[in-house]
Amino acid sequence: MVVEHEILTRVRYADTDTMRVVYYANFLVWFESGRVELLRSKGIVYRDIEHLGIFIPVIEVQANYLAPARFDDELLVRTRLAKIGKTSMRFENEVYKLPSMELLCRGHTVHVVVGSDGKPMPVPDEIRAKLSS
Amino acid sequence: MVVEHEILTRVRYADTDTMRVVYYANFLVWFESGRVELLRSKGIVYRDIEHLGIFIPVIEVQANYLAPARFDDELLVRTRLAKIGKTSMRFENEVYKLPSMELLCRGHTVHVVVGSDGKPMPVPDEIRAKLSS
Amino acid sequence: MVVEHEILTRVRYADTDTMRVVYYANFLVWFESGRVELLRSKGIVYRDIEHLGIFIPVIEVQANYLAPARFDDELLVRTRLAKIGKTSMRFENEVYKLPSMELLCRGHTVHVVVGSDGKPMPVPDEIRAKLSS
Amino acid sequence: MVVEHEILTRVRYADTDTMRVVYYANFLVWFESGRVELLRSKGIVYRDIEHLGIFIPVIEVQANYLAPARFDDELLVRTRLAKIGKTSMRFENEVYKLPSMELLCRGHTVHVVVGSDGKPMPVPDEIRAKLSS
Numbered sequence: 001m002v003v004e005h006e007i008l009t010r011v012r013y014a015d016t017d018t019m020r021v022v023y024y025a026n027f028l029v030w031f032e033s034g035r036v037e038l039l040r041s042k043g044i045v046y047r048d049i050e051h052l053g054i055f056i057p058v059i060e061v062q063a064n065y066l067a068p069a070r071f072d073d074e075l076l077v078r079t080r081l082a083k084i085g086k087t088s089m090r091f092e093n094e095v096y097k098l099p100s101m102e103l104l105c106r107g108h109t110v111h112v113v114v115g116s117d118g119k120p121m122p123v124p125d126e127i128r129a130k131l132s133s
Numbered sequence: 134m135v136v137e138h139e140i141l142t143r144v145r146y147a148d149t150d151t152m153r154v155v156y157y158a159n160f161l162v163w164f165e166s167g168r169v170e171l172l173r174s175k176g177i178v179y180r181d182i183e184h185l186g187i188f189i190p191v192i193e194v195q196a197n198y199l200a201p202a203r204f205d206d207e208l209l210v211r212t213r214l215a216k217i218g219k220t221s222m223r224f225e226n227e228v229y230k231l232p233s234m235e236l237l238c239r240g241h242t243v244h245v246v247v248g249s250d251g252k253p254m255p256v257p258d259e260i261r262a263k264l265s266s
Numbered sequence: 267m268v269v270e271h272e273i274l275t276r277v278r279y280a281d282t283d284t285m286r287v288v289y290y291a292n293f294l295v296w297f298e299s300g301r302v303e304l305l306r307s308k309g310i311v312y313r314d315i316e317h318l319g320i321f322i323p324v325i326e327v328q329a330n331y332l333a334p335a336r337f338d339d340e341l342l343v344r345t346r347l348a349k350i351g352k353t354s355m356r357f358e359n360e361v362y363k364l365p366s367m368e369l370l371c372r373g374h375t376v377h378v379v380v381g382s383d384g385k386p387m388p389v390p391d392e393i394r395a396k397l398s399s
Numbered sequence: 400m401v402v403e404h405e406i407l408t409r410v411r412y413a414d415t416d417t418m419r420v421v422y423y424a425n426f427l428v429w430f431e432s433g434r435v436e437l438l439r440s441k442g443i444v445y446r447d448i449e450h451l452g453i454f455i456p457v458i459e460v461q462a463n464y465l466a467p468a469r470f471d472d473e474l475l476v477r478t479r480l481a482k483i484g485k486t487s488m489r490f491e492n493e494v495y496k497l498p499s500m501e502l503l504c505r506g507h508t509v510h511v512v513v514g515s516d517g518k519p520m521p522v523p524d525e526i527r528a529k530l531s532s
Binding site for chain 3: 151152154157158159161162183188190191192193194195196197198199201
């Protein structure tokens with residue numbers, strides 16, 4: 001079963017740069033929002049996970065930029081849980097421009113689950129169960 | 134005695150926006166660097182203060198923008214400790230463009246000293262002493 | 267007649283800092299979103315204005331921080347057009363935490379209308395009319 | 400001949416997040432500074448290139464995060480021009496923590512040279528010559 005989620009966002013002036021397009025690093029912030037909302041859609045509130053002493057930092061990011069996003073563009077960010085490993089998770093993202101659904105950016109992030117001590121730990125069963133349902 | 138400090142910085146692409154000038158909020162990040170380096174110049178490492186459970190959050194900021202900064206501009210950020218109260222501190226900042234020393238932005242921040250419990254506490258004597266020397 | 271508008275936003279990980287609260291400069295980005303959406307609610311699309319060669323840069327910002335915002339908090343940003351002068355506009359903002367409606371931040375921005383040459387110009391009649399209706 | 404350049408930077412409060420480490424997207428801003436300064440070291444001022452109507456946007460980024468950077472850490476960012484193609488360039492970056500030279504992050508960006516019309520164009524001979532010298 002594919003776990004996938006979509007959010008909408010709008011480009012702010014703050015997101016853009018002198019080329020009058022969104023600065024490349026800012027797409028990674030939308031990837032973050034995409035992940036957080038995908039998790040929420042499956043009943044997992046990332047903030048609550050952290051309160052349990054479990055963190056899911058990024059260990060890898062990759063993004064390809066196909067076309068620019070500009071100030072005030074409405075965007076759809078699609079996020080997919082591509083893999084849950086023993087201690088890791090991989091999310092894939094696409095950012096589309098609305099209403100044309102032109103694909104602007106495609107990327108992925110890899111995360112590792114760590115405890116308060118910063119050491120990798122298995123993905124907790126409860127999270128695994130929620131993401132598989 | 135006036136406690137004053139100057140740092141140099143350069144405008145990055147990330148700092149700019151669609152108007153091809155620095156986005157207004159990003160001047161506040163330079164104010165931060167100015168404060169941190171002013172404190173360091175007086176022997177106060179802000180990171181070490183936090184390790185003691187003492188925090189100095191911002192409770193007020195004000196800035197006037199007189200002329201734009203653009204990508205790759207070299208800037209001088211001047212920071213002045215304008216006041217130390219019982220539990221608060223006020224820093225004043227000016228941002229100049231180099232080499233002309235055109236004044237681009239002028240502002241200030243007010244801070245309150247708080248403990249780990251988030252409650253205001255007197256400015257520690259050691260900090261007060263270093264800032265008065 | 268008071269021109270006022272409210273938007274909702276959610277604190278992202280990217281907005282926060284080592285104190286585990288929203289970094290002070292990031293409230294200014296929400297002020298921007300508040301202004302852009304207030305204008306849109308009155309039929310003014312800021313992007314279209316710029317295509318006409320009219321810009322409305324910030325010349326002053328002020329903000330008071332009353333309580334921290336944290337990751338994943340839902341916020342209400344209220345924006346009010348406080349004044350339209352001959353060549354300037356003043357917006358006032360409040361940021362509230364939901365659902366308690368605790369006031370976290372209060373501030374304002376002052377803007378000047380400029381043409382493509384960067385020189386101040388009167389607020390265009392069409393904009394003035396829409397904001398007064 | 401390897402074209403390589405190193406810059407120093409310091410982690411600002413603004414760069415960090417609730418995990419008390421640098422937010423993953425902010426490493427990409429250091430990659431930018433690394434590229435801009437590598438070019439400058441070879442006599443190429445990116446701002447001047449843009450004034451000629453030549454732009455070098457990012458079309459791909461990849462980064463691996465090996466260890467966290469924290470507030471006030473001093474970092475060394477090493478940038479290497481890994482390849483110049485007909486219309487593209489590839490830069491590789493490493494971010495090290497000082498003074499230990501612990502490797503924190505490794506990544507690369509791919510860029511395409513475009514004209515004012517946004518269409519790919521060959522890397523100008525003058526740029527190619529400077530980068531090969």
